[in-house]
Every structure is written in C-alpha cells, then in structure tokens.
Amino acid sequence: MHYIEPHAHMVSRTTADYQQLAMAGCAALCEPAFWAGYDRASAQGFYDYYRQLTEYEPARAAKFGIPHYCWLCINPKESEDAGFAREVLQIIPDFIDKPNVLGIGEIGLNKNTKNELAIFEEHVELAKKYDLPILIHTPHLEDKLKGTKLIIDALKNANVDPARVVIDHVEEHTAGIVLDAGFWAGMTLYPESKCTAARAIDMLETFGMENIWMNSACDWGISDPLAVVKCALEMKKRQHSIKTVQKVIFENPARFLKQCKNFVLPETP
Amino acid sequence: MPTKTDILDLYFMDSRAKLLDIASYLDRLDRHEGETDFRQEGFINALQTMLETKENRAAAVLNTLSDHSTEPEEAATIQVAYGAPQNHENGSPEPQITSN
Numbered sequence: 001m002h003y004i005e006p007h008a009h010m011v012s013r014t015t016a017d018y019q020q021l022a023m024a025g026c027a028a029l030c031e032p033a034f035w036a037g038y039d040r041a042s043a044q045g046f047y048d049y050y051r052q053l054t055e056y057e058p059a060r061a062a063k064f065g066i067p068h069y070c071w072l073c074i075n076p077k078e079s080e081d082a083g084f085a086r087e088v089l090q091i092i093p094d095f096i097d098k099p100n101v102l103g104i105g106e107i108g109l110n111k112n113t114k115n116e117l118a119i120f121e122e123h124v125e126l127a128k129k130y131d132l133p134i135l136i137h138t139p140h141l142e143d144k145l146k147g148t149k150l151i152i153d154a155l156k157n158a159n160v161d162p163a164r165v166v167i168d169h170v171e172e173h174t175a176g177i178v179l180d181a182g183f184w185a186g187m188t189l190y191p192e193s194k195c196t197a198a199r200a201i202d203m204l205e206t207f208g209m210e211n212i213w214m215n216s217a218c219d220w221g222i223s224d225p226l227a228v229v230k231c232a233l234e235m236k237k238r239q240h241s242i243k244t245v246q247k248v249i250f251e252n253p254a255r256f257l258k259q260c261k262n263f264v265l266p267e268t269p
Numbered sequence: 270m271p272t273k274t275d276i277l278d279l280y281f282m283d284s285r286a287k288l289l290d291i292a293s294y295l296d297r298l299d300r301h302e303g304e305t306d307f308r309q310e311g312f313i314n315a316l317q318t319m320l321e322t323k324e325n326r327a328a329a330v331l332n333t334l335s336d337h338s339t340e341p342e343e344a345a346t347i348q349v350a351y352g353a354p355q356n357h358e359n360g361s362p363e364p365q366i367t368s369n
Binding site: 142143 | 270271275279280311325327328331332334335336337338339341342343344345347348349350351352353354355
C-alpha cells in the first residue's frame with residue numbers, strides 16, 4: 001500500500017517519524033504553514049520558518065525517500081494582529097518560487113473575527129495573483145460551523161475556482177456544505193478535536209469518495225503521523241476494496257495536488 | 270458492504286466502553302464540589318439531541334455544540350475553543366489549547 005500524507009506538520013515531529021512514515025508506504029508528504037504553539041515575536045521569525053519548510057524539511061524527508069512539499073501563509077491564530085500579519089504576507093513572495101511550494105495555506109479562521117477574515121482575504125488575493133491553489137484551515141470545535149460558512153462566502157466573493165481549493169478539518173456538519181459548494185474537503189484524523197478513523201469512513205460512505213482526502217495533521221499536539229494508514233486499515237475492516245482505499249489515500253490527493261505546478265506524482269510500486 | 274452484525278462486531282465493545290465513560294463522567298461531576306459551566310450545559314443538550322435524532326446524529330450533535338451566529342466577531346479575546354457554545358454569563362473556564 002502506498003499513500004500521500006497531504007497535511008502533516010513535520011517541523012514538530014522527530015526524524016524517527018519520517019522513518020515510520022516511509023516504512024508505512026508514505027510516497028509524498030505535504031506540510032502547511034501553521035501556528036507554532038506560541039505567537040512569534042517578529043516577522044523575521046516567519047522568514048526562518050519558511051526557510052525550514054522550504055530547505056531543511058525537504059532535506060530531512062529526502063533521507064527517507066519521501067518527497068516533501070509545503071504551503072505558505074501566516075496562520076489564522078496570528079492573523080488577529082493584522083499589522084503583524086501584513087508584515088509576514090510581504091515575505092511570502094520571496095519563497096513562492098522554491099521548488100517544494102504548493103500554494104497558499106493553511107489559511108482560514110480561528111475565532112471568526114474581522115481581522116482574521118481580512119487577512120484571509122488578503123491571502124486569497126495573493127494566491128490569485130500568483131495563480132496558486134489554496135489549503136484552508138477551518139476553526140476548532142464550536143467555531144467550525146460559523147467559520148466554514150464565512151470562509152465559503154469569502155471565497156465565492158473572491159471568485160476563486162473551488163476546484164483549486166481544499167477546505168480542511170471538515171466534520172459531519174460541514175462536509176456537505178464544503179462539497180456541495182464544489183470545494184475539495186479534507187478530513188483530519190485527530191480524534192480529540194477533529195475525527196476518528198471510524199467517523200472519517202462514515203463520512204466517506206455518506207458524502208462519497210470524490211474530491212475528498214484524509215490526513216493526520218500530526219503536529220506538536222497528541223497526534224499520530226500514521227493516522228492515514230491506520231484509517232486505511234480500518235477501511236479494509238469495513239470491507240472497502242483495496243481499489244477504493246487506494247483511491248482515497250493516494251489517487252484523490254494526487255488528483256488535487258497535480259494542480260500545483262511543483263507537485264510531481266511520486267513513483268509507486 | 271458490511272451487515273449490521275459486522276458493524277456490531279467491529280464497534281459495539283468500543284462504543285459500550287465510551288458509553289460507560291460518559292456515564293462515569295456524569296457521576297464524577299456530580300460527586301465533586303463547585304458549579305459546572307456552559308460546557309456541561311452544551312454536553313447535556315448534545316446528549317438529548319443524539320437520543321432524539323433519528324439520522325445524521327453526529328452532525329446533529331456537532332450542530333448543537335456550535336456557535337450559530339453569522340457575523341464576524343469584532344476581535345478575538347482568546348485564541349482557543351472550548352467545545353461548546355459559550356454562555357458569557359457563566360464566565361470562561363481555563364481553556365484547552367487546540368493545536369491544529
């Protein structure tokens with residue numbers, strides 16, 4: 001079995017995790033820019049972070065034969081300070097031409113505020129300017145439903161092609177909203193605050209297997225870098241065919257990611 | 270497609286254990302001193318919703334635990350989420366940090 005991990009925060013993980021991913025059949029890995037667990041003190045901190053995403057992590061992944069890609073942005077948690085966020089936004093074009101950059105992400109909302117929304121819209125304009133796909137973070141827990149609706153309204157107002165946008169961290173109350181509007185949906189296997197493997201498979205069975213992927217979003221929290229391949233195992237227990245499993249964990253993310261000019265379909269057995 | 274028996278075989282014991290965890294959590298709250306807050310109110314509402322709903326129960330529970338306002342907030346006073354829509358009159362508990 002081979003698969004693509006479309007959302008993993010490897011800067012927070014150990015090298016042993018890369019080893020585990022490689023042994024589990026991870027053929028490519030994508031890392032969105034995110035919150036470090038604390039607010040950075042300066043825009044220069046993001047410059048260093050983007051170097052880590054575009055230089056250091058690809059080299060670390062390559063030691064295990066895993067192509068590493070990334071998405072760039074300032075995350076919504078740090079976007080509440082709009083002045084600071086705009087300083088960071090000015091840095092991003094310096095990195096857009098790096099060979100492992102896929103697009104803009106994970107942008108989105110956190111507490112659904114006016115400033116977060118303004119910075120989200122400025123990221124969308126940046127993506128449009130450079131003709132880049134977008135990866136979107138939807139808010140946590142009680143804020144997800146409202147945030148998802150605000151994000152979709154903003155994307156429609158910006159006339160973004162929904163086929164080039166993946167809206168991540170969907171759950172049962174938002175998956176239909178996202179897919180019905182023509183966007184791609186991402187399910188995050190992060191049981192405490194997102195969903196379990198069992199629920200992810202329920203969503204696949206309910207909403208269909210098209211334009212949807214699943215990811216571990218493994219980071220510095222309690223999370224599992226092997227969550228995707230474990231969910232694939234659970235799909236087999238639920239009597240889904242190998243062909244269906246491969247579609248969800250490899251072909252679907254590959255189909256979306258092929259829209260990114262730097263993405264190269266990984267060699268598989 | 271798996272049968273209902275297949276689903277029971279796969280998930281009954283796990284769900285039974287989770288059900289007992291919820292029951293013991295409710296007892297645990299009752300045994301201890303102090304007041305609960307909006308999170309527990311949301312939890313009980315979500316339990317009732319789950320029992321009263323006949324399909325799409327997970328979505329119904331999530332909707333019960335969601336903020337249904339539609340306008341963007343003026344500003345963020347916290348960075349985290351609590352898991353249930355907040356009743357400001359009950360104050361804010363110590364938040365759990367949600368990472369990704």
